[in-house]
Amino acid sequence: xxxxxxxxxxxxxxxxxxxxxxxxxxxxxxxxxxxxxxxxxxxxxxxxxxxxxxxxxxxx
Amino acid sequence: xxxxxxxxxxxxxxxxxxxxxxxxxxxxxxxxxxxxxxxxxxxxxxxxxxxxxxxxxxxxxxxxxxxxxxxxxxxxxxxxxxxxxxxxxxxxxxxxxxxxxxxxxxxxxxxxxxxxxxxxxxxxxxxxxxxxxxxxxxxxxxxxxxxxxxxxxxxxxxxxxxxxxxxxxxxxxxxxxxxxxxxxxxxxxxxxxxxxxxxxxxxxxxxxxxxxxxxxxxxxxxxxxxxxx
Numbered sequence: 091x092x093x094x095x096x097x098x099x100x101x102x103x104x105x106x107x108x109x110x111x112x113x114x115x116x117x118x119x120x121x122x123x124x125x126x127x128x129x130x131x132x133x134x135x136x137x138x139x140x141x142x143x144x145x146x147x148x149x150x
Numbered sequence: 151x152x153x154x155x156x157x158x159x160x161x162x163x164x165x166x167x168x169x170x171x172x173x174x175x176x177x178x179x180x181x182x183x184x185x186x187x188x189x190x191x192x193x194x195x196x197x198x199x200x201x202x203x204x205x206x207x208x209x210x211x212x213x214x215x216x217x218x219x220x221x222x223x224x225x226x227x228x229x230x231x232x233x234x235x236x237x238x239x240x241x242x243x244x245x246x247x248x249x250x251x252x253x254x255x256x257x258x259x260x261x262x263x264x265x266x267x268x269x270x271x272x273x274x275x276x277x278x279x280x281x282x283x284x285x286x287x288x289x290x291x292x293x294x295x296x297x298x299x300x301x302x303x304x305x306x307x308x309x310x311x312x313x314x315x316x317x318x319x320x321x322x323x324x325x326x327x328x329x330x331x332x333x334x335x336x337x338x339x340x341x342x343x344x345x346x347x348x349x350x351x352x353x354x355x356x357x358x359x360x361x362x363x364x365x366x367x368x369x370x371x372x373x374x375x376x377x378x379x
Contacts, residue, residue: 108244
């Protein structure tokens, strides 16, 4: 491989590497959002359950 | 705030970017003829110039969204402007790195401070990098959105200056391929350049759409968290 070919390949690989790094960073961000969403869904379910318990008629 | 998330645009543009860039890079490396003057190293042109033009396009898009924000006071434009500038800075980094590689093989140096085109692009890049410092030094709200929009609009003035600098310069080594007589290259070279440029624009569009979806999702989750607290 000539020097020119090495430099050209390096330029193309830099673009590929940056896009790949972006995809990896974005995957981490998506997993964080997914964790937060599950946490919120759990919290919403807890709130709904406690609201239903409060609405239940008291036994005489 | 808009209720629709542009994730479908992200998928379509991402697929288009994959097809166009794969085809464009393959054509650039194996099909297009070598330049008579620079030889094989000229092929960096097919990645460097589309990346640089995409960076300019992203900054212009960010400035357009900033103008819409100042015009309409619609808060969603702030996030759109910020996202476009974010993508522009990523492409700015790629422009500087691929440009340095090309400079090393063609001129024998990684950087030349005497070149107006290079220095002006660096100034533009640093200007937009400072945008993030300004943005995160202020609390979120209409004031921050307004300040960021004005800053984004000031930056866009540097784009024509950076673009025209090479044409106004008397002594330069940076090549001029597009002039008032059109593209100064063979038809096959121009075709491959157009494929690579379309692919790079599609890639920027896909990154923009996905990033915007993520940021909107983040905002909505924060609002939901506050509502449930």
